[in-house]
Amino acid sequence: AQSVxxxxxxxxxxxxxxxxLRCNYSYGATPYLFWYVQSPGQGLQLLLKYFSGDTLVxxxxxxxxxxxxxxxxxxxxxxxxxxxxAAEYFCAVxxxxxDKIIFGKGTRLHILP
Amino acid sequence: EAGVTQFPSHSVxxxxxxxxxxxxxxxxxxxxxxxxxxMGKEIKxxxxxxxxSKQDESGMPNNRFLAxxxxxxxxxxxxxxxxxxxxxxxxxxxSLDRVGNLxxxxxxxxxxxxxxx
Numbered sequence: 001a002q003s004v005x006x007x008x009x010x011x012x013x014x015x016x017x018x019x020x021l022r023c024n025y026s027y028g029a030t031p032y033l034f035w036y037v038q039s040p041g042q043g044l045q046l047l048l049k050y051f052s053g054d055t056l057v058x059x060x061x062x063x064x065x066x067x068x069x070x071x072x073x074x075x076x077x078x079x080x081x082x083x084x085x086a087a088e089y090f091c092a093v094x095x096x097x098x099d100k101i102i103f104g105k106g107t108r109l110h111i112l113p
Numbered sequence: 114e115a116g117v118t119q120f121p122s123h124s125v126x127x128x129x130x131x132x133x134x135x136x137x138x139x140x141x142x143x144x145x146x147x148x149x150x151x152m153g154k155e156i157k158x159x160x161x162x163x164x165x166s167k168q169d170e171s172g173m174p175n176n177r178f179l180a181x182x183x184x185x186x187x188x189x190x191x192x193x194x195x196x197x198x199x200x201x202x203x204x205x206x207x208s209l210d211r212v213g214n215l216x217x218x219x220x221x222x223x224x225x226x227x228x229x230x
Contacts, residue, residue: 032218034218036221042223043119043204043221043222043223043224044156044204044221044224045221046218046219046220046221049218090156092156099144099146099161099208100146100158100161100169101158101219102158103148103155103156103157104155105154105155106155106156
């Protein structure tokens with residue numbers, strides 16, 4: 001069965017520090033992979049997606065993610081975080097044949113001033 | 114283009130009452146999805162419409178939930194009667210049809226935060 005694991009429920013980093021959020025997936029075929037962000041009081045915003053091609057994907061707000069098939073991972077990175085990056089981040093995989101996307105449980109990012 | 118619109122953005126109702134959530138997808142998107150996030154849990158699929166037809170409703174938790182998409186445009190999700198465990202954020206998303214095997218991805222709305230007290 002398809003699944004997504006985000007092993008870190010909470011992560012705290014200092015403003016200006018680098019960030020890496022982990023995501024591992026289990027999927028029977030070549031996956032579509034996504035990272036979404038939900039800021040407080042906001043909806044789900046797509047940060048970036050991987051369908052095929054270059055395994056290093058650039059997204060909005062300075063985020064990037066790297067697809068590593070051998071590790072079944074799609075980790076999200078940012079070289080220098082800003083206070084406005086404090087939010088909850090969701091990794092997702094899919095779709096399966098019926099276009100259903102499977103989400104991880106999310107990682108809440110806290111930023112120290 | 115306008116995005117996916119959901120309203121209300123927040124709703125607080127008493128246990129046993131009825132609530133109706135609405136989603137307006139992006140114009141031209143035949144696929145419409147409802148997802149839900151209960152507090153502390155992952156975002157879970159509820160159902161998928163293709164135009165006005167229910168393609169997959171395997172995620173609907175029970176028969177207190179009724180989704181409709183009359184005319185293949187906007188969709189409503191009614192909860193009747195609401196229970197405490199229905200509290201959470203309800204997301205709607207829409208997408209274009211696949212072309213061949215290419216999936217274009219979803220666009221999510223901003224969600225409706227439902228609180229049942």
